[in-house]
Amino acid sequence: MLKNYLIITVRNILRHKLFFFINIFGLATSMCICLIALMAIKDQLNYDTFHPQADRTYRITTEIKNPDGNHFQLASSPLPLTETILKEYALAEHAVRLYPALKGMASSRGKELDLKGAFTDPAFFAVFGFTLEKGDIKTALSAPNSLILSKETASKFFGSTEPIGQVISLQELGDFQVTGVLADAPGKSHITFEAFASMASVPVLEKSGKLTEKLTQWNSVMEGYTYITLKETASKRKLTEALNQISAHLTELDKSNNGSTINFEAQALPSITPGKDLYNDIGKGYTRKMVAGVISISLIILLSACFNYTNLSIAKSLTRAKEVGIRKVAGAFRYQIFMQFILEAIVISLLSLGVACLLLMLIIDYTPFGPETPPDTYMFLYFLVFSLFAGLMAGTLPAWVLSSFQPVRALKNLTAVKLFGSVNVRKSLIVSQFVLSLVATIFLMVTYRQFNYMIHAEYGFSAKDILTIPLQGTSYPLLSSELSKVNGVERISAVSTNMGRDVTDNIELKVQPGSNPVRVGYYAVDANFIANMRLKLLAGHTFPATASSIEKQIIINERALAALGIQTPVEAIDRVLWMNDSSQVRIAGVLKDFHYQPLSNPIGTMALYYNPEAVNYLNVKVTHIHSSVLIQQLEQAWKKINPSQPFTYSWFEKDLNERRSAWDLISTLGFLAFLAITIAYLGLLGMVTFTAETRQKEISIRKVMGASVWDLVVLLSKSFVVLLLVAGLIALPLGYLGGTVFLYNFAYRVAIGADILVISFMGLLAIGLLAISTQTYRVAAANPADILRNE
Structure with a gap:
């Protein structure tokens, strides 16, 4: 019987090729989206499944309520919280902090890379279950200025050279010694930093002014992340009670909060991804709302396609009414006719699955919105089950309607079906x-x-005909001098981060000690930067070619001028400001406002800080951009200064437009x-x-x-x-x-x-x-x- 069903199905497909092509294409496109959704959801459910004691490990989140009734839920929490829980409550078996202040340009052995890392405690390994491929877990994060790297980052810096014992220098934070290399994690984690440094480094860095003091600041809720592994005898309820006591104590101590309150909550480690939608979160996983949205959209798309299949199937199957009538007169039972149409729907669904998988492969290989990883064997089994489900869902109603035809009406030809x-x-x-x-x-x-x-x-600055060359640890003065000899090079400037992206970092400026600080985004530049970018000075002058290292200079924009409370650009010239409460800078000039960040951001307070030692890129203004000879000459000049590193470049305007x-x-x-x-x-x-x-x-x-x-x-x-x-x-x-x-x-x-x-x-x-x-x-x-x- 099954053989006869298949023969009839194949004959109908061959007889009505266009009809079945439309059905297959419609189901395949919707199934392709559903397959992508299945892969994405499976990928998200694989987060944080390998951590030991995950059922007893919690991240402490922060909820802040202001007097207006607004509240904000943050994934982060103050850094002093960990020590308070360990000292005052007998709940934690382990506690660990993540403090993502380990960032910036890092260099070693002539290589320079942008490093994104975090300071953390020795309990890092016990809480999260990460292991070291090289190094000793017991001591890797004990001493100040010790550093462990991810396997990929270690390979970028040192290649086949032994990384243990090597020194990596961060521009703002100093030297760190590599004490370990992380082994590949057995699963996905929301913790994806490239490097981890010992938390013992932070007090020294704060004391020297290289880091702003945060370790003891309870009001710094955006800086760190706290993880607690409870003892087997403790419970989440007891942890919540302890957090409530700490919150109440902080609220009582802060009499100037104007009605604001702070509360801490315990979030189970497995529920972080997918989890709540929290501000200041780390990782790149989905929230629960995003997962629910993906499932909902996929089901809507699939239901729409199945509805279309149902409509088309019934419309076309009305031409088969006589077939149904004759088969019933010949003795066929309703369930046999029902199974015939169900089998046709499943065959169409399986063919659609094949087309959908081809589309999925094309999406993965040639488009930017495919899933990160290709499907595995188990995923294809899920796809098969999903296809059978889709076939049953799409084919049940047509099969039920068509198998219900009475022989007399069917042989007379139907005129309507509801x-x-x-x-x-x-x-x-x-x-x-x-x-x-x-x-x-x-x-x-x-x-x-x-x-x-x-x-x-x-945007207010010029990116035209400018070649961007990463320094990669190369000496800026030497390379600039050598490149300037190349015919076709008009001007060279240097900057810490190219315009059109986020600022290099933020600093706090005060007009005098004790006044309210103004948070300002800044770029480190050289003396040629303003002229090369064609920025407009409203008052003052650009940086001198030979500025004194003692007299630090800064150029601010109009928004920063207003935020500092200075009335006019002329009044600002030669004013002395306090920077980060640790040093003084003099205002050399005031720039007309321009879009130094994407247009999604309003123009904010910005400053150019004269600091050639902190630059990372050269911007080379050239006169003939399409000359291959020019590129070759620039590469030759590069090799004279740094033969060990490959010459890399990009066109500033092209990069800007792509972003x-x-x-x-x-x-x-x-x-x-x-x-x-x-x-x-x-x-x-x-x-x-x-x-x-x-x-x-x-x-x-x-x-x-x-x-x-x-x-x-x-x-x-x-x-x-x-x-x-x-x-x-x-x-x-x-x-x-x-x-x-x-x-x-x-x-x-x-x-x-x-x-x-x-x-x-x-x-x-x-x-x-x-x-x-x-x-x-x-x-x-x-x-x-x-x-x-x-x-």
């Missing part, structure tokens, strides 16, 4: 699909226009919009086909009575055009609202013009009319004799 009991449900789903498609299209166009504006906007274009986001939105439109088109096509098939006799009679083809096309189409218009009336304000909310993420943004709404709606209307007209014209142009000959 789906879901009412055509209004189908119409509502069609409208919903087109609403989703139109909203996605509007959102895509708004996003494209915003990022296109960001690419062509004037501003957000191609990953736009291509992802474009793919999703295409998918939504495709599913909506197939849904409308299925409903039009269904209606046309069930009204063939009526159309034929009207045509015999003298109705023209155009009259019949209008008759069949008008109700569907109304559905498209209703979808437009719903989607246009929703799309406008969604686009407006999205644009609020940018300090400087475009307006949503009427052209975006009109073009989006007209484009989708054209697609809908294409689906309607092709099917209605086919039925209206058919020969009435072919339809009525059996009546």
